[in-house]
Amino acid sequence: MKAIQYREYGKADVMQYVDLPDPAAGHGQILVKLEAASVTPFDWKLRAGYLKSHFTLPMPNVPGRDGAGTVIAIGTNVHEFKVGDRVAVMAGVFAQGGYAEMIAVDAENAVQIPDNLSTVEAAALTNAGLSAWIALRTAEVKFGDTVLVHSGAGAVGGLLVQFCQHLGADVTATCRSTNRDYALSLGADRVIAYDQEDFSEVLRNQDVVFDLMGGEVHDKSYKVLKTGGHLVWLVADPITDRSHEYGVKVTRAMVTDDRSALRGMMELAGAGILKPQVARAMPLSQAAEAHRLMENGAITRGRLVLTM
Numbered sequence: 001m002k003a004i005q006y007r008e009y010g011k012a013d014v015m016q017y018v019d020l021p022d023p024a025a026g027h028g029q030i031l032v033k034l035e036a037a038s039v040t041p042f043d044w045k046l047r048a049g050y051l052k053s054h055f056t057l058p059m060p061n062v063p064g065r066d067g068a069g070t071v072i073a074i075g076t077n078v079h080e081f082k083v084g085d086r087v088a089v090m091a092g093v094f095a096q097g098g099y100a101e102m103i104a105v106d107a108e109n110a111v112q113i114p115d116n117l118s119t120v121e122a123a124a125l126t127n128a129g130l131s132a133w134i135a136l137r138t139a140e141v142k143f144g145d146t147v148l149v150h151s152g153a154g155a156v157g158g159l160l161v162q163f164c165q166h167l168g169a170d171v172t173a174t175c176r177s178t179n180r181d182y183a184l185s186l187g188a189d190r191v192i193a194y195d196q197e198d199f200s201e202v203l204r205n206q207d208v209v210f211d212l213m214g215g216e217v218h219d220k221s222y223k224v225l226k227t228g229g230h231l232v233w234l235v236a237d238p239i240t241d242r243s244h245e246y247g248v249k250v251t252r253a254m255v256t257d258d259r260s261a262l263r264g265m266m267e268l269a270g271a272g273i274l275k276p277q278v279a280r281a282m283p284l285s286q287a288a289e290a291h292r293l294m295e296n297g298a299i300t301r302g303r304l305v306l307t308m
Contacts, residue, residue, distance in 0.1 A: 114270025
């Protein structure tokens with residue numbers, strides 16, 4: 001099979017388009033012919049070595065945290081899936097990732113794709129959807145809450161905007177001015193363009209803030225929360241916990257491979273409540289260029305997806 005692989009940490013060009021042996025479905029596993037996989041910020045930060053103090057990767061490494069495609073073989077003791085099923089899969093950090101034409105995964109790390117979603121849309125939803133679902137579960141957003149979503153046009157932020165709007169919250173999103181109309185189309189009640197105004201100067205009394213950026217944005221977010229509010233963050237950037245100073249709660253949403261969360265997001269998308277946002281689809285062979293686009297901040301709407 002064709003796959004992307006790197007043997008050392010470094011810039012995007014350490015990734016090579018190579019031939020690897022086809023995997024096989026082991027006990028409790030399914031073999032999936034992948035058609036799409038998403039490119040996440042975690043992927044390029046891991047490849048660049050920024051996270052090696054937290055994750056020691058086995059080398060060589062096939063990157064990618066998810067994928068979507070069709071089941072082509074079933075291992076022993078698998079009863080939920082059959083050959084021909086369309087599935088989305090979660091790929092472990094230390095196992096083969098989704099940047100490949102095939103992947104063997106534990107059946108418990110896969111869910112059915114709704115009929116109304118393409119495999120590209122399913123890939124765009126998988127890791128981003130996990131992140132959004134777990135963040136929402138952490139924040140316990142409810143009807144009537146005032147919610148600020150940073151990076152509201154991005155893959156995770158865009159899903160948070162949609163989900164919070166569905167729950168009946170009053171949603172403010174931050175994004176670039178060029179993405180204002182896009183964020184509004186996702187269901188934001190208000191958009192603050194961070195390249196035109198400072199959200200911390202114009203917003204107050206938020207019940208929940210979702211921080212997808214860290215750094216200065218995290219520090220300023222305390223000012224907009226009401227006493228007793230909740231700041232939920234999902235970034236690897238350093239933060240300073242100022243919860244006691246402001247009388248708020250600060251929690252990191254720990255994103256793990258949670259099958260129930262992924263199934264829930266797929267069901268919402270299948271019902272038309274959530275719409276996966278695909279920024280751009282690129283062939284697998286252009287994975288290095290896809291990483292460069294992510295690193296340079298060129299992808300600001302939805303999720304970039306590799307196709308096989």
